[in-house]
Amino acid sequence: MEGAVVLRSPCPVACTLDLVGDKWSLLVVRDLLRGNVTFGELQNSPEGIPTNILADRLRRFEEAGLIDKSAYQDHPVRHAYGLTEKGKALSDVLLALVRWGKKHIPGTRTLESPALHSVGRRKPRRKQDRKS
Amino acid sequence: MEGAVVLRSPCPVACTLDLVGDKWSLLVVRDLLRGNVTFGELQNSPEGIPTNILADRLRRFEEAGLIDKSAYQDHPVRHAYGLTEKGKALSDVLLALVRWGKKHIPGTRTLESPALHSVGRRKPRRKQDRKS
Numbered sequence: 001m002e003g004a005v006v007l008r009s010p011c012p013v014a015c016t017l018d019l020v021g022d023k024w025s026l027l028v029v030r031d032l033l034r035g036n037v038t039f040g041e042l043q044n045s046p047e048g049i050p051t052n053i054l055a056d057r058l059r060r061f062e063e064a065g066l067i068d069k070s071a072y073q074d075h076p077v078r079h080a081y082g083l084t085e086k087g088k089a090l091s092d093v094l095l096a097l098v099r100w101g102k103k104h105i106p107g108t109r110t111l112e113s114p115a116l117h118s119v120g121r122r123k124p125r126r127k128q129d130r131k132s
Numbered sequence: 133m134e135g136a137v138v139l140r141s142p143c144p145v146a147c148t149l150d151l152v153g154d155k156w157s158l159l160v161v162r163d164l165l166r167g168n169v170t171f172g173e174l175q176n177s178p179e180g181i182p183t184n185i186l187a188d189r190l191r192r193f194e195e196a197g198l199i200d201k202s203a204y205q206d207h208p209v210r211h212a213y214g215l216t217e218k219g220k221a222l223s224d225v226l227l228a229l230v231r232w233g234k235k236h237i238p239g240t241r242t243l244e245s246p247a248l249h250s251v252g253r254r255k256p257r258r259k260q261d262r263k264s
Contacts, residue, residue, distance in 0.1 A: 007237075007239055007240070008179050008180075009178040009179045009243075010239060010240050010241050010243070011159075011162075011178065011179070011231060011233075011240065011242075012157060012159060012229065012231075012232070012233025012234045012237060012240035012242070013162055013226055013229045013230055013242050014155075014159055014178075014179050015157045015233050015237045015239075015240050016229045016232055016233040016237065017154075017156075017158060017159070017229070018191060019154065019237075021153065021154055021155040021157070021158070022149075022153055022154060023150065023153040023154070025139050025148075026149060026153070027143075027145060027146055029171045030143075030145055041186055044187070046141040046142075046143065046146075047140050047141045047143070047146050049253050072223055086236050089232055089235070089236065090232060092228045092231065092232065093228040093229055093232055094145055096224045096225040096227070096228040097144065097145045097148045098145055100144070100148055100222060100224065101143075101144025101145060101147050102144045102223055103146040104218050104221065105139075105144060105147045105148065105151075107139055107142060107147075107253075107262065108139070108142050108143065108144035109142050110140070110143075110144070111141075111143050111171070112256070114170065117200075121144070124156075124215070129186045
C-alpha cells in the first residue's frame with residue numbers, strides 16, 4: 001500500500017511526519033531499537049502506551065516497511081517485531097531528539113538500557129521456555 | 133509556565149515529542165527557519181496549516197521559549213515571530229527528518245527557498261510600506 005499514499009506536499013519533513021509525527025510512533029521505534037521485540041515488551045514502555053495505539057502503530061509501520069514481523073510461537077500465535085533497514089535509519093531522528101531534549105528540557109536523562117545504536121533482533125523466549 | 137510541565141517519563145525523546153510531536157509543529161519551525169515571520173506568511177505553508185492550529189502552536193512555542201514575538205505594527209497590532217536559540221536548535225531534528233524523508237519516501241524533494249540553516253529574522257514590511 002506504500003505507493004498509494006497521497007503526499008500533502010513534496011517536503012520530506014511533512015511526509016516523514018505523516019508517518020511518525022505524533023507522540024507515540026517514535027517511542028515505539030525507540031523501544032524496538034532498544035531490543036524490545038514482542039507486543040508485551042513494547043507495551044511496557046515507561047510512558048504506558050495504550051494497547052490500541054501500539055497495535056495501530058505496528059500495523060502502520062509494517063505497511064510502510066519500517067518493521068517486519070515473524071511468528072515465534074504457534075499456539076497461540078505470537079509475533080516478534082523488528083525494524084527493517086528503513087526503520088533503523090530513523091535512529092538519526094531519535095538521536096537528534098535525544099540531544100535536543102537533554103539540552104533543553106530539565107529533568108530528562110537517557111534511559112538505562114542498550115544504547116540506541118546497538119540494534120539487533122533479540123530472539124523472544126517461547127512460552128514453554130518461560131515455564132521451564 | 134515552562135517549569136510547571138509534568139513529564140510523562142524522563143526520556144528526552146518523549147519530552148521533546150510532548151512539545152513538537154504532531155504533524156504540524158515542526159513544519160512551523162521549518163517555516164520560521166526559512167524566514168517566514170508573520171502569521172500570514174506562516175499560514176501560506178504548502179501544506180495549508182489550519183489557522184487555529186497555527187495560532188495554538190505559536191502560543192505554545194512562545195510559552196515553551198522556542199519563539200519570541202514583537203509587534204511590527206500598532207493599528208492593528210501585528211506580530212513578527214522569530215525562533216530563539218532553543219528553537220533554532222531544533223534544526224538538527226529537522227535535518228534528520230529531511231535526510232530520512234528524501235532517502236525513504238519517493239516523490240519528496242527539498243523545497244526551493246532559503247536553506248534551513250540560513251536563519252535570521254527578516255523584518256516584515258509595515259502596512260504603509262506595502263501601500264506605497
